Every structure is written in structure tokens, then in C-alpha cells.
Amino acid sequence: MFTAFCEVSQSCSDPAMDLKRVKDYIYWLYYQYLLISCSYVLEPWEQSMFNTVIITVVGMVVYTAYVFIPIHVRLAFEFFSQMFGSQPESTASLMN
Structure with missing residues (x-):
């Protein structure tokens, strides 16, 4: 069927x-x-060492991007939003 x-x-x-x-x-x-x-x-032991180094470097790049890129994007957004006129609210008005 x-x-x-x-x-x-x-x-x-x-x-x-x-x-x-x-x-x-x-x-x-x-x-x-x-x-x-x-x-x-490369010989097999050299290939494993080479692959270990490559995996370690890629892992560190991914971790660094995961940790630091969001912080830099937020800071850049705050910088450009202040530059183009939208001023942040003052803390005094938030307390009242």
C-alpha cells in the first residue's frame, strides 16, 4: 500500500x-x-591536535560573541538614541 x-x-x-x-x-x-x-x-595525532586547537578557538569566539556583543549593541543603541534627540528621562521624574 x-x-x-x-x-x-x-x-x-x-x-x-x-x-x-x-x-x-x-x-x-x-x-x-x-x-x-x-x-x-597530517598524521592522525597531528590532526587531532589541529582539530582541538580549531575547536577551542571557535568555542572562544562564540562565547565572546555571546557575552560581549549584546552589551556593545545596547551601548551603541543608547549612544545613537542620545545623539539623535531622544533624551533619557531624568531619574528625578521617576522618583516622584
Whole structure:
């Protein structure tokens, strides 16, 4: 029944085939990474050290962006909002 429906609609696909495509695509991306970084010429222990350094640097960049970019965006927004005329309310009016 399922195969007959899939033959008629042409919109069904085998889940195992989709998983194989995803797996092949991940392997292709990893192969591209090896070619671009030229790490395919390294020995296995050198590749693991290289990958560790790359992962550490990317992790630090992501963490730094997560922590500091929102602060800088808020400060820039406050600076430009003051520059273009919308003055912040005074604290005295908030207390009354």
C-alpha cells in the first residue's frame, strides 16, 4: 500500500535513503574541511591536535560573541538614541 502511494505521488522517499544522503553530505563537508585546511596531509595525532586547537578557538569566539556583543549593541543603541534627540528621562521624574 505504501509503495503504491509513493509511486503515484512521487513525493515519498525512503527514510533510510534520506539518512544515507545526510550521512554522505556530512562526509562531503568533512572532506571539504580537510582539503581547505590542508590537514589531510597530517598524521592522525597531528590532526587531532589541529582539530582541538580549531575547536577551542571557535568555542572562544562564540562565547565572546555571546557575552560581549549584546552589551556593545545596547551601548551603541543608547549612544545613537542620545545623539539623535531622544533624551533619557531624568531619574528625578521617576522618583516622584
